[in-house]
Amino acid sequence: MNKNKIDELLKCYWNADVPQMPENEIGNALEVFRDRRSAYERKRSRRKMVLGIVKYAAVFMLPLLTALVAWNYSAEYYAKGNELTEYYVPDGRIDSLLLSDNTRVIVNSGTSIIYPQKFNSRSFYRNVYVNGSCHFAVTKDRNHPFVVNMGNLKVRVLGTHFSVNSYNEEGNVIVTLEEGLVKVSDQKHSVMLHPNEQLIYNRSNGKMIKQRVDALTYNSWVHGELNFVAQPLSEIIHTLERSYNVKIEVASGVDMHKRYTMNFIKNESIESVMKILATISGNISYSQNGNKITVRKNQ
Numbered sequence: 001m002n003k004n005k006i007d008e009l010l011k012c013y014w015n016a017d018v019p020q021m022p023e024n025e026i027g028n029a030l031e032v033f034r035d036r037r038s039a040y041e042r043k044r045s046r047r048k049m050v051l052g053i054v055k056y057a058a059v060f061m062l063p064l065l066t067a068l069v070a071w072n073y074s075a076e077y078y079a080k081g082n083e084l085t086e087y088y089v090p091d092g093r094i095d096s097l098l099l100s101d102n103t104r105v106i107v108n109s110g111t112s113i114i115y116p117q118k119f120n121s122r123s124f125y126r127n128v129y130v131n132g133s134c135h136f137a138v139t140k141d142r143n144h145p146f147v148v149n150m151g152n153l154k155v156r157v158l159g160t161h162f163s164v165n166s167y168n169e170e171g172n173v174i175v176t177l178e179e180g181l182v183k184v185s186d187q188k189h190s191v192m193l194h195p196n197e198q199l200i201y202n203r204s205n206g207k208m209i210k211q212r213v214d215a216l217t218y219n220s221w222v223h224g225e226l227n228f229v230a231q232p233l234s235e236i237i238h239t240l241e242r243s244y245n246v247k248i249e250v251a252s253g254v255d256m257h258k259r260y261t262m263n264f265i266k267n268e269s270i271e272s273v274m275k276i277l278a279t280i281s282g283n284i285s286y287s288q289n290g291n292k293i294t295v296r297k298n299q
Contacts, residue, residue: 088112089132092245094224101126101139103146106222108133109242110167119144125156135163135222153201156183162193163219170238173201178215184208224266226273230259236277237295244270246291253297254284 089095089107096106100118103126107113111132119126126146138146140159148155150166153173160180166173175184177193184191184199191199191208198213213229220227226243228236234256237248250256260280264273274286274293286295 083117084114085117086112086114090245091242094221099126099128101141101144101146103139104137106135108135108221109245130164130166131168133163133165133167133221135161135219137161151203152186152206154185156185157181163215163222167238170235171203173203175199175201176213176215176218178219226262226264226268228260228262230261232257232259233281236260236262240270240273244273246270246293248293248295251294251296254295 087095087097087107089109089111091110093109094106096104097113098104099115105113105128109132111130111134113132113134114129116127121144124144126141126144127149128147129149131150134148136146136148136157138157138159138161142158146157146159148157148164150164150173151168153166155162155164155175157180160182161178162180162182163176163178164173165176175182175193176198177195179195182193184193184201186201186206188206189208191210193199193210196212196215198211198215198218200209200211201207202209217227218229221243226239228239233254237250237256240246241248258281260277262273262276262280264276270293271288274288278285283298284295285298286293288294
């Protein structure tokens, strides 16, 4: 029986009295009707089940999707807020920069400092990383301590004036405090510094030595001066090489451990410095060819 015939019989069944329709046709029409209704109910049940799954999935997925979106936004914001910048000052120069928290940094010759373009308020610390010599005038922020990282050594402050000397090629790290209070620590020890105190940290054995100094005199390099207070010749030569962008070669026999105390005003020439060094030592001489200087022991 085709579909049109069935529809016609069902229509007749609806509009006519039951006794007027043949019994076999009524039975066939009802059977087809029940089959169609059953198929429709199964289809509707499946649709309802799928909609229910989607609904509950949405209920569970929505918080997850919301969290993912929030995390992605937060990560992008955090990354932008902590984007690091490296600033390098070559030998023969001294420069300065102002950090986003208004901390002022004087950067010495041959020094590299890495810092965030903008300190993120979500970060507890204000971290910078130094290879070389810097003087810091840190803006006070008790909620966000300022930390200078130099390998294993960290200097933590809230707001103060101090300098660090931490060239990777040198064996010691030196921290000199002018005012305020700083905490210097490695993975094992920590020391508090007060004004006019200096910490010398040995990289190889982790030993810390604290001593009294005239911090302003020691940090006079900030103003272009050079002050050496009982410093070994080896350290003086490294400082002169960076400050004047020269190469100093030392012949055998020269005592590199002998200590010297010297003071040079701003813009003093390297020739003047070497003449004074030779005079004070009493047993060394030097020769210069362009940017190359050779130091020898007098015969």
